[in-house]
Amino acid sequence: MTDGATAKGEQTRELILTTALRLFRDQGYGKTTMRAIANEAGVSVGNAYYYYGSKDHLMQAYYDLLQDQHRAAVEPVLATEQAFVPRMTGVLRAWLEVAAPYHEFAGTFFKTAADPRSPLSPFSEESRPARDASVEIFRRVVDGSDLKLPPDLRSELPELLWLFQMGIVLFWVHDQSEDVRRTRTLIDRAVPLLDRLLRLTRIPGVRGVTKDVVSLIHSIKP
Numbered sequence: 543m544t545d546g547a548t549a550k551g552e553q554t555r556e557l558i559l560t561t562a563l564r565l566f567r568d569q570g571y572g573k574t575t576m577r578a579i580a581n582e583a584g585v586s587v588g589n590a591y592y593y594y595g596s597k598d599h600l601m602q603a604y605y606d607l608l609q610d611q612h613r614a615a616v617e618p619v620l621a622t623e624q625a626f627v628p629r630m631t632g633v634l635r636a637w638l639e640v641a642a643p644y645h646e647f648a649g650t651f652f653k654t655a656a657d658p659r660s661p662l663s664p665f666s667e668e669s670r671p672a673r674d675a676s677v678e679i680f681r682r683v684v685d686g687s688d689l690k691l692p693p694d695l696r697s698e699l700p701e702l703l704w705l706f707q708m709g710i711v712l713f714w715v716h717d718q719s720e721d722v723r724r725t726r727t728l729i730d731r732a733v734p735l736l737d738r739l740l741r742l743t744r745i746p747g748v749r750g751v752t753k754d755v756v757s758l759i760h761s762i763k764p
Contacts, residue, residue, distance in 0.1 A: 551593075554585060554589065554593065555593045555594075557583050557584075557585070558579060558580075558583050558585065558590055558593055558594060558600070559594075559600060559603050559604070559607070561579055561582050561583040562574070562579045562583075562594075562597070562600045562604075563604060563644065563647075564582075565578060565579055565582060566647045566650075566651065567644065567646050567647040568647075570647065570650040571597070571601075571647065571650050571651045571653075571654055572650065572653075572654070574597070575597075576590055576591065576594075576596070576597060579600075598661050598662055598668070601651070601662050602661075602662070602668060602669065602672070604644075605669060605672035606671065606672055608640060608641060608644075608672075609672045609675045609676060611640040612636060612637050612640050612676070612679070613675065613679060615636040615637075615639060615640055616632065616633045616636045616679060619632030619633060619636065620632075620633075620682055620683070620686060624686065624687060624688050625687065625688055626683070626684075626687040626688060626689050626737050626740070627733055627734050627737050629683050629686065629687050630683055630687075630703070630733045630736070630737075631729060631730065631733045633679060633680070633683055634707060634710060634729045634733070635726070635729060637707065637710075637711075638714065638722060638725065638726065638729075641711075641714070642722075645714070645722065648714070648715045649715055649716070652712075652715050664708060673704070676704050676707070677700050677701050677704045678700070680699075680700040680701075680703035680704055680707075681700035683700075683703065684696060684699050684700055684703070689737075689740060689741070690741075690744055691740060691743060691744070692743060692744070692752055692753075694752075694753070694756045695740075695743055695752055695755075695756055698756055699740075706736065710725065710728065710729060710732075713725055713728055
């Protein structure tokens with residue numbers, strides 16, 4: 543393909559995605575069809591299916607887009623902060639900022655994503671690329687921080703922090719306070735508590751419990 547054709551294709555792909563996200567927000571994920579997306583974007587239905595095989599593929603593209611935006615948004619925090627609390631807080635707050643435009647339709651979409659059999663579940667194999675990219679951000683949070691941790695816990699912590707973020711996301715989905723104030727408060731209060739708990743793992747009396755927790759994680763991971 544020529545550079546011009548490639549650029550036009552990327553523009554069409556982006557147009558379809560942004561149109562779909564707007565319709566998901568306005569009409570709900572379940573009620574929006576690929577035909578409606580194509581009509582609104584001004585492309586043929588076949589063209590829409592050429593770029594995205596289904597609505598699920600569109601949502602996976604949204605995952606990837608959100609992850610790319612989040613990765614860019616956390617760079618200033620990871621480049622300037624070393625203490626764990628501001629690093630972790632900054633990463634979570636950055637996610638709130640990039641996800642803010644999609645809060646309105648998050649509730650209706652969550653009904654589909656919450657199904658463990660759905661490819662849109664954050665735990666599905668189809669969501670692995672976005673999930674791995676997010677875990678990598680938390681790996682950078684840990685590796686560049688001032689935390690002193692047992693090696694076995696340090697290796698598992700990035701994925702545990704991603705699960706922690708998933709809990710924050712679930713709370714955010716249901717948060718109807720102005721500017722999701724309650725979610726911001728949750729982050730600001732929970733991260734220092736998490737920091738204190740992690741630092742306790744260096745205490746000899748707690749070390750055995752930490753080993754048991756890591757062993758439990760290994761036993762239930764797929």
